[in-house]
Amino acid sequence: MLKFKDISLSVNKRLLFNLQQLDISEGLLALVGRNGSGKSSFIRSILNEFEEYSGEIYLKSVPLRQITKSELAEKIAVVYSKVDVFGDYTVEDILKLGRLPYQNRFAITSDQDNEIIARVANDLGIKDFLSRKFTELSDGEKQLVMIGRAFVQDTDLILMDEPTAFLDLVNRSKLIKLLSELAKNQNKLILFSTHDIDLLDRYCSSVLLIDNNELIELQSNESYINQIKSAFKIT
Amino acid sequence: MRCFLPLLIFISSCINHQPQESDNNFIPSPKSELEIVYAKGFEINYTANHTVLVSKSIAGNDYFRDSLILQHADNESCSAFKSFFEMPRSLNCQSSTHLAYIDFFDQLGTVKGLCGIEYVHPGKINDELVINGTQEVCLGENIQIESVLKTNPDLFMVYPFAISQVESLESNGIKTFMIAEYLETHPLARLEWLKLFAVIFEQEEKANAYFNEVEEEYNSLTQMEPDSNKKFIFNLPYGENWFTPSANSLIVRLLEDAGLYYFYQNEVGTENITHPQEQVWSDGTKADYWVIIADRPDDFSLAQLQEENSVYTSFKAVKNHQVIFCNSRTSDYFLTGVIEPHLMLKDILYATHKIDNYTPKYFRLLK
Amino acid sequence: MNKDIIVLIGLVLVVFVLALLNLTTGVVKIPFSDIFDVLTGGSVENESWSYIIENRFNRSIVGIVAGGGLAVAGLLLQVFFRNPLAGPGVLGVTSGASLGVALIILGGITLEGIAGGLGLFTAGVIGAFLVLLLLLFISRYVKNQITLLVVGLMLGYFVSALLNVLFLFADQSETREYVIWGLGSFSGLKNLEMIGFVLVVGISSFGAVLMAKGLNGLALGQEYAKSLGINIRTLRVGVIVVTSVIAAIVTVFCGPISFIGIAVPQLIRLISTSKNHAFLIPLCFVGGSVLGISSDLLVRLSANSLPLNTVTAMIGAPIIIWTIIKLNKSFAKI
Numbered sequence: 001m002l003k004f005k006d007i008s009l010s011v012n013k014r015l016l017f018n019l020q021q022l023d024i025s026e027g028l029l030a031l032v033g034r035n036g037s038g039k040s041s042f043i044r045s046i047l048n049e050f051e052e053y054s055g056e057i058y059l060k061s062v063p064l065r066q067i068t069k070s071e072l073a074e075k076i077a078v079v080y081s082k083v084d085v086f087g088d089y090t091v092e093d094i095l096k097l098g099r100l101p102y103q104n105r106f107a108i109t110s111d112q113d114n115e116i117i118a119r120v121a122n123d124l125g126i127k128d129f130l131s132r133k134f135t136e137l138s139d140g141e142k143q144l145v146m147i148g149r150a151f152v153q154d155t156d157l158i159l160m161d162e163p164t165a166f167l168d169l170v171n172r173s174k175l176i177k178l179l180s181e182l183a184k185n186q187n188k189l190i191l192f193s194t195h196d197i198d199l200l201d202r203y204c205s206s207v208l209l210i211d212n213n214e215l216i217e218l219q220s221n222e223s224y225i226n227q228i229k230s231a232f233k234i235t
Numbered sequence: 236m237r238c239f240l241p242l243l244i245f246i247s248s249c250i251n252h253q254p255q256e257s258d259n260n261f262i263p264s265p266k267s268e269l270e271i272v273y274a275k276g277f278e279i280n281y282t283a284n285h286t287v288l289v290s291k292s293i294a295g296n297d298y299f300r301d302s303l304i305l306q307h308a309d310n311e312s313c314s315a316f317k318s319f320f321e322m323p324r325s326l327n328c329q330s331s332t333h334l335a336y337i338d339f340f341d342q343l344g345t346v347k348g349l350c351g352i353e354y355v356h357p358g359k360i361n362d363e364l365v366i367n368g369t370q371e372v373c374l375g376e377n378i379q380i381e382s383v384l385k386t387n388p389d390l391f392m393v394y395p396f397a398i399s400q401v402e403s404l405e406s407n408g409i410k411t412f413m414i415a416e417y418l419e420t421h422p423l424a425r426l427e428w429l430k431l432f433a434v435i436f437e438q439e440e441k442a443n444a445y446f447n448e449v450e451e452e453y454n455s456l457t458q459m460e461p462d463s464n465k466k467f468i469f470n471l472p473y474g475e476n477w478f479t480p481s482a483n484s485l486i487v488r489l490l491e492d493a494g495l496y497y498f499y500q501n502e503v504g505t506e507n508i509t510h511p512q513e514q515v516w517s518d519g520t521k522a523d524y525w526v527i528i529a530d531r532p533d534d535f536s537l538a539q540l541q542e543e544n545s546v547y548t549s550f551k552a553v554k555n556h557q558v559i560f561c562n563s564r565t566s567d568y569f570l571t572g573v574i575e576p577h578l579m580l581k582d583i584l585y586a587t588h589k590i591d592n593y594t595p596k597y598f599r600l601l602k
Numbered sequence: 603m604n605k606d607i608i609v610l611i612g613l614v615l616v617v618f619v620l621a622l623l624n625l626t627t628g629v630v631k632i633p634f635s636d637i638f639d640v641l642t643g644g645s646v647e648n649e650s651w652s653y654i655i656e657n658r659f660n661r662s663i664v665g666i667v668a669g670g671g672l673a674v675a676g677l678l679l680q681v682f683f684r685n686p687l688a689g690p691g692v693l694g695v696t697s698g699a700s701l702g703v704a705l706i707i708l709g710g711i712t713l714e715g716i717a718g719g720l721g722l723f724t725a726g727v728i729g730a731f732l733v734l735l736l737l738l739f740i741s742r743y744v745k746n747q748i749t750l751l752v753v754g755l756m757l758g759y760f761v762s763a764l765l766n767v768l769f770l771f772a773d774q775s776e777t778r779e780y781v782i783w784g785l786g787s788f789s790g791l792k793n794l795e796m797i798g799f800v801l802v803v804g805i806s807s808f809g810a811v812l813m814a815k816g817l818n819g820l821a822l823g824q825e826y827a828k829s830l831g832i833n834i835r836t837l838r839v840g841v842i843v844v845t846s847v848i849a850a851i852v853t854v855f856c857g858p859i860s861f862i863g864i865a866v867p868q869l870i871r872l873i874s875t876s877k878n879h880a881f882l883i884p885l886c887f888v889g890g891s892v893l894g895i896s897s898d899l900l901v902r903l904s905a906n907s908l909p910l911n912t913v914t915a916m917i918g919a920p921i922i923i924w925t926i927i928k929l930n931k932s933f934a935k936i
Binding site: 353354374375473474475476509511512513514516517519520530545546549550 | 628629630648649650651652653654657769770773774775778782785787789792901902905906907909
Binding site for chain 3: 047049069070071072073074076077078080083084085086087088089093094096097098100101103104105106107108109153
């Protein structure tokens with residue numbers, strides 16, 4: 001689904017990492033690396049918001065740079081680690097926003113939009129609190145709703161920038177488990193960055209590691225944790 | 236008004252110092268005594284050793300009373316703050332209308348400081364202020380104590396409504412005296428304040444002679460009864476309201492003396508009366524005359540007036556070319572006008588075709 | 603959403619009734635038949651009545667449109683700066699427009715007729731525009747929402763300080779003209795000016811509706827909005843142009859009117875169920891119209907003794923305090 005070729009990504013002329021060739025398809029993919037290694041820049045460059053890289057990224061064989069931002073909104077959804085909602089929104093209101101790319105400039109919600117929202121709410125087990133106020137949810141519930149919103153956006157690729165950063169241990173593992181199931185059942189590629197390496201072996205189909213100015217895909221026949229620990233020289 | 240209480244006690248204490256028998260061996264004061272006929276806002280009280288100038292509120296206004304004691308001889312001592320052994324020879328004025336009185340006695344040189352010099356428009360008085368180096372002592376409407384102290388006046392002539400400013404002047408040792416000539420209800424009463432200034436400048440005869448002359452001329456011109464077929468409205472709007480003078484104000488009296496009839500005759504008050512614009516627009520179609528005193532360009536015309544608001548074209552006075560206009564920018568209405576009520580009366584009479592062969596000074600018919 | 607349509611229709615009816623009241627009441631009693639005659643182009647016995655009715659009619663329309671426009675501008679600013687206390691007055695946009703106007707009036711530049719109106723309008727727009735650019739610049743570096751409000755208020759103080767300096771150099775009639783303007787009034791627009799006013803505010807408000815999608819997306823913040831395909835740059839330009847044009851034209855013709863811009867969007871957010879700005883903007887407009895026309899009615903019922911700005915403050919300030927208390931939970935951090 002996503003293909004990278006001869007990528008060299010830098011910030012303010014400082015090289016973050018190189019990536020010669022990478023081809024990733026459906027599944028739950030983790031992106032691991034130390035702070036400042038370039039995880040966020042990598043995600044942002046796939047979102048077409050960060051263009052300081054050479055080489056080419058292809059989304060389903062189309063060079064990313066040729067896709068307009070409004071087209072991209074129908075192909076890639078995103079979840080950040082934290083959201084600050086302005087206004088008195090219900091969970092349903094938030095989910096509705098996921099349909100925005102498909103609506104005209106007056107943003108009228110169609111029946112189809114409502115069907116998708118109902119389906120996602122069911123899939124994620126949040127249909128019982130559709131009418132609750134978003135601001136009154138716990139952090140775990142909020143993040144679940146934001147992931148729901150990304151699913152409502154109905155894209156094949158979902159990027160998540162440290163989605164579990166503000167969650168407690170139990171919620172983290174619940175969320176990763178859910179994501180792995182959803183990715184498998186719905187044939188989506190979910191790429192998320194994380195510092196939380198304990199859960200990777202169990203749930204992730206693949207792991208990308210940024211280390212020593214290189215982005216590499218870890219071997220799936222070995223334990224991801226061990227590979228990461230050895231790369232970071234943690235014993 | 237609290238602040239006047241101690242003053243009153245001071246004054247009475249002065250008077251009480253005098254021996255009871257002083258009435259018996261009464262020594263006539265060295266100056267001719269002035270009699271007040273029209274003015275209600277001030278008194279001149281003569282005693283053996285002092286002349287006391289009292290200015291006071293006229294019925295219906297906020298109460299105030301202020302006194303100034305002029306001592307004839309220095310053998311009597313008086314502890315009052317505002318007493319003078321010699322006539323005050325350097326003045327500050329809060330209002331430029333005071334200048335008209337002062338100028339009459341050729342004493343503009345005594346005015347060391349003034350509020351709003353920039354509003355004294357070019358002319359003889361302005362020239363003299365420039366030559367004399369009169370200082371501006373106000374910023375906007377606020378008296379600047381430092382500027383006042385720099386001019387070091389013997390006396391500051393103030394409005395009666397700036398009590399807190401008066402207090403701060405007095406706490407800095409500046410003697411003040413309230414002048415409220417504008418509260419008078421008769422044009423001759425306002426003129427009569429000349430007599431108060433006459434006492435200060437010791438020119439009683441000159442004031443008396445001029446007053447009597449003007450009084451005679453004014454009264455001879457006065458029409459007996461206001462004619463209810465000659466109704467007039469007054470002034471221009473401020474925002475959405477018209478502030479028009481109360482029926483017992485002196486300018487209304489002047490116009491009534493010219494035989495005109497005030498549209499708001501029954502609205503008696505102390506100062507201005509507010510009318511919503513709709514009211515005046517409606518009344519404007521019925522009023523025969525429209526008297527305007529306003530700051531406008533030199534060649535202000537009837538057409539320009541109608542441009543200010545097209546509703547004016549529906550006014551009866553505009554249709555009949557009976558708009559009587561005084562340009563406060565170019566005329567001396569607020570200066571010499573104060574001491575020339577007879578000329579203002581003549582202007583109105585000329586504008587209303589009661590007299591001919593006359594060149595108006597303050598008011599003219601808008602063409 | 604159905605509830606919102608009922609609210610919208612209800613508010614339109616309220617505006618209509620208030621406008622009718624404004625036309626028929628006043629210190630001068632005019633029979634309804636005469637009012638009807640004048641409005642349909644007939645003539646009446648008392649010539650001044652046609653002027654009085656024209657004035658009542660024009661000021662009602664101006665009140666409705668100005669109130670509506672200010673409320674829309676307030677909504678846009680609140681959403682864009684993500685601050686429930688934002689509004690053209692608080693953020694200093696009105697002050698910017700005022701400064702432009704003051705420079706023209708107190709600077710002694712006399713422009714006659716239509717040219718005068720256009721000149722003032724242009725100066726006002728430039729002033730408002732510059733303030734918004736400054737706010738944008740600051741909001742890029744300072745994320746704290748309180749800071750932005752404080753900056754807006756400081757801009758207001760700075761402008762009034764500048765005005766005091768200008769006052770010293772202005773002559774009496776210029777100062778008087780400026781003071782009257784500062785009290786605020788929906789009155790005084792001639793037919794042609796009124797039509798221009800209605801067109802400018804109407805088109806700007808419709809422009810705001812066209813931005814509904816982008817404004818919806820902003821609820822989640824700029825990052826999320828971008829990922830939903832919203833072009834933030836275009837939206838930013840749109841918000842700045844619409845709010846500065848509305849704030850400037852209202853300020854130029856009606857004076858610096860406070861409170862409508864903040865109070866109405868807050869109220870509308872509380873009573874509406876929809877979060878779609880394609881509905882919220884018309885609701886805000888009509889809500890602002892209700893506040894505008896009722897303020898004018900109060901001004902006139904007080905026989906003009908209360909200036910417009912006093913009335914909008916008396917109505918607006920309690921609403922703002924009330925909604926702050928009500929919204930405190932959902933906007934815990936502003």
